[in-house]
Amino acid sequence: MLIEKKGDTKRIGFYGRAPLAKTQEGLLLLTKSWSGQGPFLTRLRRAESVEKRHLYRGIESCPVCGHAQTISEFIVDGWEWSGLLFHLVEEHNANVPEEFREAIRRICKRARTQRPL
Numbered sequence: 001m002l003i004e005k006k007g008d009t010k011r012i013g014f015y016g017r018a019p020l021a022k023t024q025e026g027l028l029l030l031t032k033s034w035s036g037q038g039p040f041l042t043r044l045r046r047a048e049s050v051e052k053r054h055l056y057r058g059i060e061s062c063p064v065c066g067h068a069q070t071i072s073e074f075i076v077d078g079w080e081w082s083g084l085l086f087h088l089v090e091e092h093n094a095n096v097p098e099e100f101r102e103a104i105r106r107i108c109k110r111a112r113t114q115r116p117l
């Protein structure tokens with residue numbers, strides 16, 4: 001899965017309206033689930049729910065299966081990711097660069113320590 005740079009921000013998981021032919025190279029779909037995929041999805045959901053810094057972007061279709069869903073964008077810690085990312089990982093085993101997995105781990109860790117007792 002490609003990481004695009006936009007200024008100081010790194011973007012990942014944006015494929016919304018682009019034709020599949022243009023995006024499949026960057027998707028890195030795997031035939032099987034990858035090691036750590038389940039825990040990653042759990043953390044991704046948590047990061048998306050605790051940060052609440054998202055912009056609603058409308059309805060977009062998955063470039064792989066055409067599944068349409070409401071898409072939000074999440075912008076946290078210099079990372080910007082699409083709400084479609086969860087679907088791509090869960091349904092299509094899209095591989096995610098370690099750099100992004102690490103960022104999600106950091107966000108969850110911080111959320112845990114900041115939560116009031």
Ligand SMILES: [Zn+2]
Nearest residue numbers: 062064065067
């Ligand atoms: Zn899909």
